[in-house]
Structure formats: structure tokens, C-alpha cells
Amino acid sequence: MATAPSSTDTSSPSLYIGLMSGTSLDGVDGALAAFGVDGGMATLATAYVPFPDELRASLMALQAGGENEIEREALAANALAVRYAQCVTALLEQAGLGPEQVHMVGVHGQTIRHRPELGFTRQTNNPALLAELSGIDVVADFRSRDVAAGGQGAPLVPAFHRAVFGDEWQSRVVVNIGGISNISILPAGSGQATSGFDTGPGNVLMDAWINRHQGKHYDADGAWGAAGQVHAGLLAQLSTEEFFRLPPPKSSGRDLFHLGWLQQALSRIGADIAPQDVQATLTALTASSIADAIAAHAPGTDTVYVCGGGADNGYLMRLLQERLAMRSAEKHIAVKSTAALGIAPNHVEALAFAWLAWRFDQRLPGNLPAVTGARGLRILGALYPA
Numbered sequence: 001m002a003t004a005p006s007s008t009d010t011s012s013p014s015l016y017i018g019l020m021s022g023t024s025l026d027g028v029d030g031a032l033a034a035f036g037v038d039g040g041m042a043t044l045a046t047a048y049v050p051f052p053d054e055l056r057a058s059l060m061a062l063q064a065g066g067e068n069e070i071e072r073e074a075l076a077a078n079a080l081a082v083r084y085a086q087c088v089t090a091l092l093e094q095a096g097l098g099p100e101q102v103h104m105v106g107v108h109g110q111t112i113r114h115r116p117e118l119g120f121t122r123q124t125n126n127p128a129l130l131a132e133l134s135g136i137d138v139v140a141d142f143r144s145r146d147v148a149a150g151g152q153g154a155p156l157v158p159a160f161h162r163a164v165f166g167d168e169w170q171s172r173v174v175v176n177i178g179g180i181s182n183i184s185i186l187p188a189g190s191g192q193a194t195s196g197f198d199t200g201p202g203n204v205l206m207d208a209w210i211n212r213h214q215g216k217h218y219d220a221d222g223a224w225g226a227a228g229q230v231h232a233g234l235l236a237q238l239s240t241e242e243f244f245r246l247p248p249p250k251s252s253g254r255d256l257f258h259l260g261w262l263q264q265a266l267s268r269i270g271a272d273i274a275p276q277d278v279q280a281t282l283t284a285l286t287a288s289s290i291a292d293a294i295a296a297h298a299p300g301t302d303t304v305y306v307c308g309g310g311a312d313n314g315y316l317m318r319l320l321q322e323r324l325a326m327r328s329a330e331k332h333i334a335v336k337s338t339a340a341l342g343i344a345p346n347h348v349e350a351l352a353f354a355w356l357a358w359r360f361d362q363r364l365p366g367n368l369p370a371v372t373g374a375r376g377l378r379i380l381g382a383l384y385p386a
């Protein structure tokens with residue numbers, strides 16, 4: 001599939017909206033895209049609606065068990081649907097379109113528990129309310145069918161990455177650094193198998209740590225961490241986590257990588273480490289776990305393309321380049337933003353959910369069994385007609 005973000009050669013394009021609110025819990029990214037009969041895709045509008053602090057706090061509280069969970073989840077789902085609807089309105093206004101011109105909204109929902117090994121993953125949402133508020137058909141709950149087929153239900157973006165970023169001549173890896181990091185391995189040539197998996201933490205631990213010590217939501221450009229020193233002992237301790245050594249298929253989330261997990265490692269080390277040095281070490285952990293995964297599973301990579309909010313962390317990008325160079329002495333691997341391929345890093349995931357809605361609409365599979373471990377290809381999502 002060719003991408004042409006600013007122009008399209010599609011003769012009768014169909015319009016789809018994708019909405020992604022990920023593990024960072026920061027807000028919802030939206031994209032309105034046109035898909036042509038020839039498979040071409042064009043981005044018509046993008047929008048971001050941040051979550052108010054109250055919604056962030058209730059979503060954060062739902063990441064672990066607690067009292068009156070059912071009611072709290074239902075109310076958070078309603079509040080989410082209202083924000084999603086605001087994002088849809090912003091996209092329609094930007095594109096000068098009415099709801100009747102859009103085929104479907106594909107909405108991820110908010111992951112509050114991810115336990116494929118127990119047979120479930122839960123993306124809270126109220127798609128019925130979103131259909132009511134937006135007046136557009138809504139497709140939601142993209143992960144459950146893959147889990148029902150024995151898969152991880154994640155990551156789902158590798159199929160989209162193959163479609164828009166795959167190349168005939170260059171072997172590419174696309175790294176999404178959101179709350180959690182995941183890679184898509186796209187060997188050169190359209191006939192080559194695509195693989196991918198979650199590599200571990202993205203920004204989730206860095207965000208939590210700076211929030212505890214500085215009250216900020218994230219470490220802008222990685223500046224706070226960059227002024228600290230990577231603590232080799234702590235990095236080694238954190239790197240002993242079994243998840244890093246598990247073979248794919250594998251996926252992760254806040255269920256594993258949270259402040260309690262970090263605190264345990266800090267207690268084992270016993271040393272008094274300055275908060276800024278911990279931040280530097282967490283940045284190094286994200287970079288080294290991604291570089292290790294690429295070295296082990298995609299040694300032939302020519303270029304790594306980064307998307308997700310982590311692409312805006314200059315310190316993290318430097319460490320990633322450094323660690324890739326350390327692990328691949330004979331071959332230079334370039335690190336670039338997906339902007340170099342025509343899609344800004346913060347638009348990729350929302351576009352992926354527009355693409356998944358388009359796949360659903362045609363009753364085409366959305367998963368890659370080689371990635372998720374599902375028994376086979378499955379049509380992903382459930383429909384809530386407008």
C-alpha cells in the first residue's frame with residue numbers, strides 16, 4: 001500500500017476515523033483517513049484531545065483491582081466516550097465534513113487490564129455512547145477476538161506498518177515508543193514474513209518517576225534524565241526481568257511495568273541513587289531493551305523508524321542510536337522518525353485504527369498470527385451502528 005499523506009490518487013475513497021488512547025493515559029490521538037479502492041491511503045485530518053487530570057486519575061486507579069470497580073469502570077468509559085466524540089468533532093471540522101460522509105470510527109478504548117494468559121484483555125470504552133454522540137458507525141474491541149483465538153491480542157500495528165512502511169529493498173524495523181514499546185520487523189520484499197512483539201517499557205516508567213519527583217507528566221526531550229548518570233548496577237538489575245528473555249509472541253503493559261516493579265529493583269540494589277540518575281537509567285533501559293530485541297530478532301535491519309511520543313525524547317533517541325551501534329558493530333543502523341516516510345510519529349497509531357476499521361468494514365482480517373500467536377487470521381472488532 002502506498003501512502004500519500006497530502007494527496008490521493010484514489011478514485012472513490014472511503015473515509016475512516018481512527019482513535020487511539022494508549023498506555024500513557026495522556027489523551028486521545030485521532031486521524032481521519034481516506035482509503036482508495038487501489039489500497040492507497042491519505043491522511044485528511046489529525047487531532048489530539050488531552051484527558052483532564054480527573055479522568056487520568058480514574059483510569060490510573062482502574063489499572064489495578066480496587067473497591068467498586070464495575071461502577072468506576074462504567075463511569076470512566078462514559079467520560080472516555082465523551083472525549084472520543086470531541087476528537088471526532090475536531091476531525092470533521094478540520095476536514096469540513098459531516099458525520100454522514102465518514103464510513104466508520106475505529107476506536108481502541110483504554111487498556112485497563114491485559115491478561116491474555118488468562119484469556120482476556122480489557123479496553124474500557126462505551127462505543128454505544130460514541131455512536132450516539134458522533135452519528136457514525138463505531139467499531140471497537142479489536143483485541144478480544146485475537147485473544148479468543150489463543151493470541152496475545154497485541155501488538156496489532158505490525159500489519160498496518162507492513163502495509164504503509166514495508167519496502168522492497170530496505171529491511172526496516174518500526175518502533176512504537178508509547179507507554180510500552182513494540183517493534184514491527186519488516187524484512188525487505190513484500191513476500192517476506194512480518195514479525196513483531198512488545199519489547200518492554202517505553203515511557204511508562206520514566207513518566208511515573210518524573211511525576212513522583214517533579215509532578216510533571218513526562219520528561220520533556222528527556223532533559224531531566226540527560227542531566228543524570230546511568231547507574232550500571234540498577235540497569236543490570238532491571239534488565240534481569242524475565243519478560244526481556246521470553247521468546248515472542250509476547251505483549252506487556254502496566255500490569256507488569258509500574259512503579260512497584262521499579263521499587264523492588266531499587267530495594268534489591270540497596271544503594272541510595274539520586275532521582276535524576278534513576279531517570280537516566282530508566283531511559284537507558286527503554287533504549288537497551290529495544291536495541292537488544294532488534295539485535296536478537298532483526299539483525300539484518302538497515303533502518304529503524306521511530307513513532308509514538310518517545311520520538312520526541314532527544315535523550316532517548318541518542319541512547320537508542322548508541323545502544324544499536326554497540327550491538328551491531330559491523331553494520332550501521334540508521335535511526336529515523338517515521339516522518340521520514342511521510343507519517344508524523346504521533347499520527348501512526350491513530351491511523352492504524354482507521355486502517356483496522358477499514359479492514360473490518362471489508363470483513364478482512366486485522367491480525368497477524370505470526371505476531372500475536374493466534375491460531376489464524378481473524379476479523380477484529382465489534383460493530384455499533386450509528
Ligand SMILES: Nc1ncnc2c1ncn2[C@@H]1O[C@H](COP(=O)(O)OP(=O)(O)OP(=O)(O)O)[C@@H](O)[C@H]1O
Nearest residue numbers: 022023024178179180203218220221308309312313
Ligand atoms: N516532548 C516530549 N519529550 C519527551 N517525551 C515525550 C514528549 N512528548 C511526548 N512524550 C512521551 O510520549 C508519551 C505519549 O506517547 P504516545 O501517545 O505514543 O503513547 P500511548 O499511545 O499512550 O502509548 P502506547 O503506544 O503504549 O499505547 C508521553 O506520556 C511522554 O512520555
Ligand SMILES: CC(=O)N[C@H]1[C@@H]2OC[C@@H](O2)[C@@H](O)[C@@H]1O[C@H](C)C(=O)O
Nearest residue numbers: 111114154155156157180182198251
Ligand atoms: C494491550 C495493549 O493495549 N497493548 C498496547 C500497548 O501499547 C504499546 C504496546 O502495548 C502494544 O502492544 C499495544 O498497542 C499497539 C497500538 C498495538 O496493538 O500494536
